[in-house]
Amino acid sequence: MERTYEQIQLDNHFRSYIESVTCDYLGSIKPQIEVTYPASNRAKVHIRFALDQVVLQDDWRIQLKPAFSPTFHWSPHLTPTAEHVIDQHSFRSPALIVHDGAKWLAVVPDLELLTKAGSSKKGSKEQPPRWYMDMDAPLNELSLGMCCTSVKEHVLYVRQPGTQFASGQIEFGFYLFISDDKRSIANPWRELLSFFWQGWGSPLFAKGQPNSGELEPYIARAYHWAFHNWEHIVWQQFELNGKEVGAPAFIVNVTQSPNYPGVPNEREVLSVWNQAWFSSLRSAHGLYRYGRLTGNEDYIERAQKMKELALCAPQHNGWFPSVLATEMEQVELEGKVYNRSKGWSSMYWGNSNRNPFHLNIREAPLHVLDMSWTALLMLRWFEELEQDERLLEYACSYADALLALQDKRGFFPGWIDPKSGRPLGILDESPETSLSVTFLMKMYEISGRTVYKDAAYKALHAVCEEIIPCGRWEDFETYWSCSRWGQEEWRGRKINRNNMYKQCNFSMYWTAEALLACYRESNEQQYLQLGQRCLDELLMTQASWQPPYIYVPALGGFGVMNADAEWNDARQSLFAELITAYGYELDIEEYKERGLAALRASFTMMYCPENEKVKQRWEKAWPFLNEKDYGFMMENYGHDGRTDPIHDPMGEFTIFDWGNGAAAEGYMRMLDRFGKL
Structure with a gap:
């Protein structure tokens, strides 16, 4: 089926870095696109769809073509074929990065919108489309999108047919970063890491994540578990070369x-x-x-x-x-x-x-x-x-x-x-x-x-x-x-x-x-x-x-x-x-x-009262666990x-x-x- 899409228009100073950015329709619905510029080298793209009914569409994507021929490519996960995608499960510090030694370009999904999308479905039986990214170096294409995915091999992700987009408002967004600074070429990750940490990591850390209080x-508990409650299983002590050893x-x-x-x-x-x-x-x-x-x-x-x-x-x-x-x-x-x-x-x-x-x-x-x-x-x-x-x-x-x-x-x-x-x-x-x-x-x-x-x-x-x-x-x-x-x-x-x-x-x-x-x-x-x-x-x-x-x-x-x-x-x-x-x-x-x-x-993965929510998940998986x-x-x-x-x-x-x-x-x-x- 032929793609129906809209061109995303960018300011002049982005055009020497980006030849084109296209945004798919959802069904017959045209995207509402807003582009803002939080910094001189940064664009923020916000996309909305108002759906009055469920849309069945196997794949929806943004497709970006750099205006140069990159020699460097980076993504957080491999996509060895067109069937593969970078599923949102791998979005730890998500970005697609390319440069040619003179121009540096990065694409970053909007984590605020992804948080909003994920939170709205939390606990729901409905499985929303999953966000993804993709990088095709030979075709010089960078993509972001939404579709159903499944796990293949250990662990790569592939597209799955049958994606349903629920009625109501659907939002998607991403950032574009550009630079000709030699520092961005020498270290392609620094600006993005700073962006992630200032925007999300540091505020969450200040609020006590991933945990708070004394360690x-x-x-x-780790040592009491190993050398007291589970000692007969964990601690191994025996004679070796005439010496008493253990571990x-x-x-x-x-x-x-x-x-x-x-x-x-x-x-x-x-x-x-x-x-x-x-x-x-x-x-x-x-x-x-x-x-x-x-x-x-x-x-x-x-x-x-x-x-x-x-x-x-x-x-x-x-x-x-x-x-x-x-x-x-x-x-x-x-x-x-x-x-x-x-x-x-x-x-x-x-x-x-x-x-x-x-x-x-x-x-x-x-x-x-x-x-x-x-x-x-x-x-x-x-x-x-x-x-x-x-x-x-x-x-x-x-x-x-x-x-x-x-x-x-x-x-x-x-x-x-x-x-x-x-x-x-x-x-x-x-x-x-x-x-x-x-x-x-x-x-x-x-x-x-x-x-x-x-x-x-x-x-x-x-x-x-x-x-x-x-x-x-x-x-x-x-x-x-x-x-x-x-x-x-x-x-x-x-x-x-x-x-x-x-x-x-x-x-x-x-x-x-x-x-x-x-x-x-x-x-x-x-x-x-x-x-x-x-x-x-x-x-x-x-x-x-x-x-x-x-x-x-x-x-x-x-x-x-x-x-x-x-x-x-x-x-x-x-x-x-x-x-x-x-x-x-x-x-x-x-x-x-x-x-x-x-x-x-x-x-954070330790079974103990200090990790109350994780403790509940442990006990659901293994009901016999207790203070021992x-x-x-x-x-x-x-x-x-x-x-x-x-x-x-x-x-x-x-x-x-x-x-x-x-x-x-x-x-x-x-x-x-x-x-x-």
Whole structure:
């Protein structure tokens, strides 16, 4: 069916940036269009329809064609075919951005109108059309619109036929931003982030979102849950290499609750991890700090047992494994099969099964990223908590082995063979290298050996030249977590239709952190400026507002990548400190508020009285939960790309090292670094 549309007229100074903007009719109804100019480089477009009856129309859209040929494209989600759209579920800091090195153009949906549209239908059985965006780089078209959508793959969105527009007034709106300022080209996200935070984020933060009050009660609940109410399930203590060690289990689920009325079932292998996500040693930092703060010797002793377990990982030529696991078996009870661990007498060492090679922990190869993270945490423990020389010796042995892996361009490989130490050829030139930069800079800071610093700068320059300019943010999570779409056909290649790589924000974080470390050592402004650029790209995955269709507090929380759906992901407790640090370094209040909002968002998914509305949602999902489960916390929200005002899937598991324990560590570390105020 041929489109019927109206041209949107813009002032002269926009016409060198925008060739045309068209607005569809709804059925036979012509749009009422109002264009205003809140600033010299900004236009606000407000569209109204007065419908006297229901209109059946599969798709309604605004279509914009830039007046130049962009070389840079950015959107919050991938749309690899014309069937795909960027559903409103992914509108954390929503924008479409293009530039050609001289002209910069951005399109931003009007969040006030989207809030109004979402709130008017809250609790209604009627499913209104969903807002969307789209970017077609080859055709040089940017689109916004409304239609029904569904989730495809994990997680992309596609248009669905049968959209109904209800009778009455329908409103839609968006902003247009233009600039020829070199700063907008160098950092395409800064102006928009400021716009989002000034308009929505900061006012909501000032009103107490995502939560208000002291955070200490959440910390106490996390530790009381792990080491008292759920201790028999969470805390694992055993003898290893003649030493008493311990750590929280990698993952537990609701069937292991002391209140569960049925037979418990273990979701995954009973294990302890020291990996880039799930880090027992990171959690130990927080527990040690909290024990020291409160005078709780039991917590300090447990933290030291966690440190001992990390030191027990056997080193071979400097390399070491990241996972200690137990053998599993299946048992049949009353006709049903349940997973059970054979206990720590069956323990074995291995590595993360989130990799391209083996789903088996025992056979998984060594991951350089995981080793660099654990070794960095050892150095931080040595520097900040206890000067245990064993930590320094262990990290030094690894650092020397790491230097031998650096390639001629400066990159460190992704995975290596445990026996030969040879790189395995996947992600050998990736931004995972950035975490090794931060580790080596800390090695240099403590040891004074320039060989570490030289290798760090060489690696950083490789990332700055090969990764940052084109946005090739590919790391292990991009393809080998739950969102595996594109791992064969698109790894190392841009998705043609969007002129973008599949991206994960984890590697943006590591790179922004590495650049800040190198700036502090060198005082070279280029590192700080580039670090801010990486940080701002990261912050485009942070929620700058509270959507009415996200039914938990979301302000400040993070998503993960441009092909997944999480809100309030546990990584926000890791990111919070770095965002705040940039705020102090650059004296930008927005970053300080964003950092604190990220930290606060880290606790919004916890089951406890402090989160009353979320607590009710937990109890609707799992009616047997009670005060013995306070502190239980899912790692994210909206993971499958859909939410519901009544029947939200709240999740079934807690990962202490990537959830409540990680959030507690994030708070304790920031408390020690920045102080209570």
